[in-house]
Amino acid sequence: xxxxxxxxxxxxxxxxxxRRGVLGGLAVMAMVVTGSLAPTLAPYSYSTQSxxxxxxxxxxxxxxxxxxxxxxVLSRTIWGSRVSLEIGLFATVLSLVVGTLVGSVAGYLxxxxxxxxxxxADVFLSVPALFLILIVVALFGxxxxxxxxxxxxxxxxxxxxxxxxxxxxxRGRDFVQAAHAxxxxxxxxxxxxxxxxxxxxxxxxxxxxxxxxILIESGLSYLGLxxxxxxxxxxxxxxxxxxxxxxxxxxxxxxxxxxxxxVLGFNLFGDGLRDAFDPALYSExx
Amino acid sequence: xSARGLIAYALKRLGFAVLMLVGVTIILFAIMRVAPGGPExxxxxxxxxxxxxxxxxxxxxxxxxxxxxxxxxxxxALRGDLGRSFKTNDPVATLIVDRLGPTLQxxxxxxxxxxxxxxxxxxxxxVRRGSVWDTVGSAVSLFGVSFPSFWLGIMLILLFSEGxxxxxxxxxxxxxxxxxxxxxxxxxxxxxxxxxxxxxxxxMRFTRSSLLEVLGQDYIRTARAKGLGSPRVIWRHALRNxxxxxxxxxxxxxxxxxxxAVLTETVFAWPGIxxxxxxxxxxxxxxxxxxxxxxxxxxxxxxxxLTDLAYCVIDPRISxx
Numbered sequence: 152x153x154x155x156x157x158x159x160x161x162x163x164x165x166x167x168x169x170r171r172g173v174l175g176g177l178a179v180m181a182m183v184v185t186g187s188l189a190p191t192l193a194p195y196s197y198s199t200q201s202x203x204x205x206x207x208x209x210x211x212x213x214x215x216x217x218x219x220x221x222x223x224v225l226s227r228t229i230w231g232s233r234v235s236l237e238i239g240l241f242a243t244v245l246s247l248v249v250g251t252l253v254g255s256v257a258g259y260l261x262x263x264x265x266x267x268x269x270x271x272a273d274v275f276l277s278v279p280a281l282f283l284i285l286i287v288v289a290l291f292g293x294x295x296x297x298x299x300x301x302x303x304x305x306x307x308x309x310x311x312x313x314x315x316x317x318x319x320x321x322r323g324r325d326f327v328q329a330a331h332a333x334x335x336x337x338x339x340x341x342x343x344x345x346x347x348x349x350x351x352x353x354x355x356x357x358x359x360x361x362x363x364x365i366l367i368e369s370g371l372s373y374l375g376l377x378x379x380x381x382x383x384x385x386x387x388x389x390x391x392x393x394x395x396x397x398x399x400x401x402x403x404x405x406x407x408x409x410x411x412x413x414v415l416g417f418n419l420f421g422d423g424l425r426d427a428f429d430p431a432l433y434s435e436x437x
Numbered sequence: 438x439s440a441r442g443l444i445a446y447a448l449k450r451l452g453f454a455v456l457m458l459v460g461v462t463i464i465l466f467a468i469m470r471v472a473p474g475g476p477e478x479x480x481x482x483x484x485x486x487x488x489x490x491x492x493x494x495x496x497x498x499x500x501x502x503x504x505x506x507x508x509x510x511x512x513x514a515l516r517g518d519l520g521r522s523f524k525t526n527d528p529v530a531t532l533i534v535d536r537l538g539p540t541l542q543x544x545x546x547x548x549x550x551x552x553x554x555x556x557x558x559x560x561x562x563x564v565r566r567g568s569v570w571d572t573v574g575s576a577v578s579l580f581g582v583s584f585p586s587f588w589l590g591i592m593l594i595l596l597f598s599e600g601x602x603x604x605x606x607x608x609x610x611x612x613x614x615x616x617x618x619x620x621x622x623x624x625x626x627x628x629x630x631x632x633x634x635x636x637x638x639x640x641m642r643f644t645r646s647s648l649l650e651v652l653g654q655d656y657i658r659t660a661r662a663k664g665l666g667s668p669r670v671i672w673r674h675a676l677r678n679x680x681x682x683x684x685x686x687x688x689x690x691x692x693x694x695x696x697x698a699v700l701t702e703t704v705f706a707w708p709g710i711x712x713x714x715x716x717x718x719x720x721x722x723x724x725x726x727x728x729x730x731x732x733x734x735x736x737x738x739x740x741x742x743l744t745d746l747a748y749c750v751i752d753p754r755i756s757x758x
Contacts, residue, residue, distance in 0.1 A: 274457050276689075278734055281696030282714060286465070286726060289718040290472030366585055370700050373587045374715060389588055393704075396591065397599045404595070407588030415583035422579075 162351070165427035172423015178416030182409075186232035193226035198381040206399045216401040218391055227383040228406050234377065234384040235413065238299050239365040245303035246360060250310025251346070251353055257311065258318030259341050269315065272308040280305035281370065288376045298371060302364050310356055317349040351428035358421030362414040369410045385410045447746055454738045461734045462514075462727070466507050469723050475499065476523050476721040497523060510727065519731075520724035522717075529728035532713060539609055540709035543701065544694050546625060547632035552687065555637045556680070559644025563652065563679075564671060574641055581638025586697050590631040590704035597627060607706035628705040632697050636690060643686045648679040681748065688744025691737050 166172055185192060194214075201221035209216045215224040257268040287301040321327060322345060330340045371377045372386020380387065385406040392403025477485070477493040494500045498509070513520060519529035562574030598606035604627055605611070610620040651657065652675055660670045699711035706712075710729055717725035 270453075274460055276692070278461060278730075279692040279696040279699075279737065281699050282730055282733060285699070285715065285718055286730070287468060290469060290474075290721070292473075362583065366583075369585045370587060373585075373700065374703060375719075386585075386587075389585075389591060393591060396595055400595055400599075403588070403591050407585060407591065410585045410588065411583055414585070415579065418579060418583050 162428045166423055169423040169426055171419045172427065175416045175419025175421070175423060178412055179420055182232055182413045182416065183236065185229055186236045189230050189233055193223075193229045195223035195226040197222065197227045197230040197383050206395060206402075208399070209401055215405045216399065218388075218399075218402045219395055224388075224402060224405055227388055228385070228409050231383040231385045231388060231406055232409065232413070234372075234382065235365050235368055235410070238295055238302070238368045238377075239361050241295065241299035242302035242306065242364040242368070243357060243360045245299060246306040246310055246364070247353065247357060249303065250307040250356075251314050251349075253307065254311035254314030255318045255341060255346055255349065258315035259322050259337070259345055261319070261322075265315070268311070272311050275305060275308040278305075280367070284367065284371060285374065285376065288371060293371070293376045293379065298368065298377070302367050306360060306364060306367075310360065313352060313356060314349060317352045318345050321345045321348055351424075354428065355421055355425040358417050358424055362417035362421070365410065365414055365417070443746070443749060446749070447742075450742050450745065454742050457738055458731070458735055462511065462731055463507070465727060465730055466503075466510070469726065470503055470506070474721070476723065479720050480523060510724075514731070519728040522725050523722045524720050524725075529724050532725060533710065533728055533732055536708060536710050536713050539707055540698055540702070540711065542625065543628055543632060543707060543709060544698055546629040547636055547697075548687070548694060550629055550633035551636040551640055554633075555640035556644050556683065559641045560648060560671070560676065562641070562645045563648035564667075566649065571645075574645060578638040578642040581635055581641075584635060586631055586635045587700045587704050589634060590627065590701055593627050593631060594704075609708055628701050628707055631704070632694070632701045635697055636694060639686060639690060640683065644679065644683050647682045648675060651675045651679040684747060685744055688740055688747075691740050695733055695737065 199222065201217075204213075204217050204221035205219060207213055207217040207221075213223050213225065215228060218224055218227070253268055253272075257265040283305055284301050287304075288298055291297050318341075327340060327344055330344050335343070368377060369384070369386035369389075372384040373390055375387070375390070377386050378384035383406075388406035389403045392399070392401075392406070395402050475490075475494065476497065476499075477490045480493055481489055491500070498506065501509075510520065517530070519533070521528055522532060525532075558570070558574050558577065561570040563571075565571060594606045597604045605624050606627070608624055609615070610617060610624050614620045652671075657670060657675055660674045661667075665674075695711075698709060699715060701707065702709045702711035703715060710733065713725065714729045714733075716722075717729065
């Protein structure tokens with residue numbers, strides 16, 4: 152086939168041989184399983200307070216210690232993964248849908264449409280994302296949907312840029328020309344031929360974007376604009392731990408470590424995907 | 438590019454930058470006025486009657502039509518008047534100027550630190566590809582993009598302030614020693630490190646890949662074939678060309694740098710623009726929110742413009758005409 156994408160089986164094989172990618176994938180999987188099974192896995196309730204158990208260091212009873220209200224840090228960290236992953240996933244899907252749609256149309260059609268769309272993307276790229284998110288979430292309330300929506304609002308532009316450049320290079324290829332010659336309309340060529348071949352790039356972006364959105368969500372939680380107490384999120388657990396830093400290091404340390412491991416996992420997995428599915432990189436490294 | 442071409446391009450971009458800035462102010466204005474609730478709840482506090490709310494809104498000028506409000510704000514802003522804080526009644530411009538210094542110090546310090554570490558490390562990683570340096574470099578860049586900055590800051594406080602008592606955990610300086618340079622430098626170390634470490638990752642990744650690309654070019658092979666030594670080829674021929682795209686990445690990183698400053702300033706109780714913005718958002722202090730954001734957006738837009746212009750001055754092959 153002319154200008155075809157690499158076959159998925161060989162890509163999968165390369166991914167499985169990519170040690171860091173596999174490691175990242177495992178970390179991600181562990182976090183997703185932990186979040187899904189939170190009610191079963193968490194040894195204690197995330198909200199039950201016990202003043203007698205305040206600020207206990209890690210021990211056999213409380214593996215990661217207890218916080219200022221005597222709540223189990225491990226259980227809260229396990230429950231916290233839900234908020235981060237839910238918002239991360241929701242925001243990423245939104246951002247991908249918008250970014251892919253807008254980017255592919257811009258790259259495929261080119262001309263004035265391309266210029267207009269990419270200038271609009273420039274506006275979003277030039278406003279410090281956190282400022283915009285902060286304003287919207289603070290004024291409209293920190294619900295799951297609001298937070299995910301606004302994170303998507305500031306992350307679609309880079310996705311659009313990447314998808315655009317991929318479509319720009321794909322549209323001149325022989326198989327796209329052939330599809331046109333056979334009488335296929337724009338929508339069909341874009342959907343069936345261009346986007347399918349841009350898929351590897353989009354998949355890689357998904358993984359990297361998930362890491363990014365989780366980081367943004369945790370930052371918002373840290374500023375007090377994430378999940379509201381007593382529901383734990385990794386970001387608000389780190390804030391709680393900040394005031395006990397001198398006497399109880401574990402409260403801020405472990406939830407932060409969870410964010411770090413999850414984001415690192417998504418980044419490693421994304422790198423693995425890129426190395427395995429990007430034909431240019433593959434031929435360079437082999 | 439000829440000087441005339443450059444000026445024409447600069448003017449075109451400047452026009453676009455002004456349009457973008459106007460766009461940003463309209464979007465911000467719309468977002469704030471569409472949001473439910475208003476500043477009266479924060480200003481009056483507790484229970485209050487609809488009449489009180491209406492009186493407060495009238496005093497703040499919020500009862501006027503939206504377009505009139507925006508026109509009033511924009512007209513005053515053009516004359517350099519950004520209005521007064523709803524909460525303290527201080528001029529917004531004064532509030533911003535007071536906090537600009539600490540934020541500039543923090544962001545410039547972080548940027549310099551990031552470049553100073555990332556560029557040499559990126560060069561080493563590219564030149565000694567596959568060596569220990571390459572591994573260290575990729576670990577640094579991977580960790581850098583995976584750390585939540587606020588947590589990194591707290592961990593640094595845990596180690597250097599709470600653990601080893603080497604550096605102060607927060608503030609700009611000790612109380613009453615604001616003019617003491619040593620005290621200010623000691624206070625600046627941890628926040629600068631926090632913000633810089635996060636920024637370092639992309640710079641280092643970019644330096645490495647850009648240099649690797651250049652090292653594969655024909656003219657480098659020619660230089661080597663002429664018998665030039667490795668250091669000379671790398672410094673004279675490769676690095677100069679490889680650093681051009683790095684300049685762009687540094688310019689494009691400004692929005693993340695400023696965004697990162699919001700969190701870093703919050704963690705270290707650093708009295709800068711970021712904390713001003715966070716406070717204003719929670720208190721619905723519209724004039725302060727507008728002022729800070731317009732100022733930040735203007736800085737970012739101008740910096741991007743300068744980066745683009747620097748790009749065509751550094752690289753004569755680029756033509757935007």
